Each structure stands twice: as C-alpha cells, then as structure tokens.
Amino acid sequence: xxxxxxxxxxxxxxxxLKGQHYVASMKAVILKINLNIKIIDITHNITPYSVIEAxxxxxxxxxxxxxxxxxxIVVDPGVGSSREILLIKTKSDHYFIGPNNGIFSGALINNIxxxxxxxxxxxxxxxxxNTFHGRDIMAPIGAHLTTxxxxxxxxxxxxxNNLNEFKLPYNIDIKxxxxxxxxxxxxxxxxxxxxxxxxxxxxxxTKFILKEGLEISVKIREKYYKGFFSPSFSSVPINSLLFLVxxxxxxxxxxxxxxxxxxxxxxVGDNIMLKL
Numbered sequence: 001x002x003x004x005x006x007x008x009x010x011x012x013x014x015x016x017l018k019g020q021h022y023v024a025s026m027k028a029v030i031l032k033i034n035l036n037i038k039i040i041d042i043t044h045n046i047t048p049y050s051v052i053e054a055x056x057x058x059x060x061x062x063x064x065x066x067x068x069x070x071x072x073i074v075v076d077p078g079v080g081s082s083r084e085i086l087l088i089k090t091k092s093d094h095y096f097i098g099p100n101n102g103i104f105s106g107a108l109i110n111n112i113x114x115x116x117x118x119x120x121x122x123x124x125x126x127x128x129x130n131t132f133h134g135r136d137i138m139a140p141i142g143a144h145l146t147t148x149x150x151x152x153x154x155x156x157x158x159x160x161n162n163l164n165e166f167k168l169p170y171n172i173d174i175k176x177x178x179x180x181x182x183x184x185x186x187x188x189x190x191x192x193x194x195x196x197x198x199x200x201x202x203x204x205x206t207k208f209i210l211k212e213g214l215e216i217s218v219k220i221r222e223k224y225y226k227g228f229f230s231p232s233f234s235s236v237p238i239n240s241l242l243f244l245v246x247x248x249x250x251x252x253x254x255x256x257x258x259x260x261x262x263x264x265x266x267x268v269g270d271n272i273m274l275k276l
Contacts, residue, residue: 007146008038008065012054013074013134014046022132026072026139029125033143042071049077051102051166052268056184056193059107060248062094072142073098074134085137086163087145087154089114095145097138100158102166112160119155168195169271172206177276179203183266184250190259192266196251196274201229203251208276210251216243218253219273220266233257 009030015022027039042061046053054075062071076099084100090111096104097118104112118137121128123144125136141154168182185193197204201211210216214229218241227241233256236242241260246252253260253272266272 006036006038007034008040008069009142009146010040010042010065010069010071011044011074012042012046012057012071013044014048014050014054015044015074016048017045019044022134025132026074026135029135029139030143033140034146037143037146046075047268049075050268051075051077052168052182052184055103055106055166058096058103062090062096062107063092065094067093068095070095070097070142070145072134072138073103074138075099075103076101076133079133080130084158084162085118085133086158087116087118087141087151088112089151095142097142097145099133100162100164102164105163105165106168109163109165114151115158115160115163116151117155117158120153123149123154168269170195172203172208174206174208177208179274179276181272181274183253183268183270183272186261186266186268190255190261190263191246192253192260192264193246193248194251194253194272194274197249198245198251199249201245210243210276214276217275218243218264219275220264220270223265225264227253 023044054073078101086100088096090108091113118141123141125140128136169180171180181194181196183192184195202209210229212231216229217224217226225241227243230236230242230244236256238257240256242254244252
C-alpha cells in the first residue's frame, strides 16, 4: 500500500524482455538511496531507440500521475556521447529525467517550468559506465530528488532553445480537406495512432468535425484505402477499416478484429495522408 506522500518514480525504457536485469539494477540503485519510494514500470517494451514512441507514451500518461511524480526515461541511442542528460520540472509539478534527444519536445514543450543539465557527479553511481547512464546517472538523480534536494544542486540551468526537437509532420489543407500526418504509436492489436488530436470529434484548432459514418480515404505508401469514422470497433463489420478516437484523444487507424498495421503496411514514424 502506498503511504500518504510517498514519492513515486516511474521507469520507461526500451530494454525489452531480455533487459529486465537492467531494470532491476536501476531499481536497486534507487532503493539504496531511498527505500521509501514506490517504483512503477510504465513499460520497457518501447521499440528499440524509438524516440517517437517514448515521447507519445509520456505525453499521454504523465498527467494521470500525482504531482511530484518523477519519470526516468531510458530510450537513449546516444548514450556515451556528448548529448545532455536533463532534469525537467513541469508547470504541473511533474519531474522528468532523460537524454536531450527529442523525447521531451513533443511531450512537454509547452509545460516546462524549469530545466537543469545534470552535471554534478557527486550524485552519480560510482563507477559510472559509459553505456548505462540509466543506472549510473538517471536512477540516482531521481532517487536523490525524492530527498528534497534542490534542482540547482544537480547542475546548471539548461537553455530551452537548445532542447532537441523531434517533429512529426502534421499539416492540414483546409480547402481540400487533406491532412498530412504521422503514425506515432502502434499497439499490440495493430491499431495505428496518428498525431491528429481530437476534442469531441473536432480536429483540434480547426473547424473540421468528424461525423459518425464519414468516409475517409488514407494514403499509405502510394496505396489508398477507405474506411469510415466510427465511435467503436463494433459499429463496423469484422475486418473492416475504421477511424476512431482512441483513448488518448488521437485519431486511430484500425481494423475491427484485425491488424491494421500488418494489413495496410504502416509502421511508427510513417507519413500518411488522409482525405476527408
């Protein structure tokens, strides 16, 4: 049972099933510093090196957690290089630790209150490996942060103008009702989540309202497919293509009781075109 005011650290990585011992070693380092921490595994099954997936998971989940929660993100293809490791505090009072490789740009860019470049080796796990900064830098910093150490103790202020961005294509042609967008996540059922945000079936910041039964054409790798905007999977026949609002508020491409990713041949990062 979580104690009142018990600190929470969430872990997110691309370590996979064969890397569970890496996860365990990070937890060991954290608990050596502060035993009174609740550690939550968000997922360790991010596709290896996928900054896009990691950023999507972050932006759709972090606000569900209590204020003060610390997120450690180890999706770090540049580990050992000169890339910075950042400690970010958001306006919503959540904390993030991870590499400056684009993970934070899409997830937090409009909600950052403070940003520190982690430099103070006093708080590192020694000896520090060049290939496992998750264990030796990010995990101990996260644990020390739970002991109410000031952010400034971990390093100097980081200029947000130097925050690396990983922008996914997203453009709307209002006149022709065409949307150029991207696939930012594919779940285990093969449903593809685009980066088209919807609020009450309205495409955010536009006058486009997607009505139930609207036929939508999608272009994927020079091939066109047609489906309908639907409120649920069961509203279309089995094996039919549909477009619906996913649980995270983005438009999804799906096949009722089928795998849209395999059937239509798209993957994370692919650019697609929708015709409304």
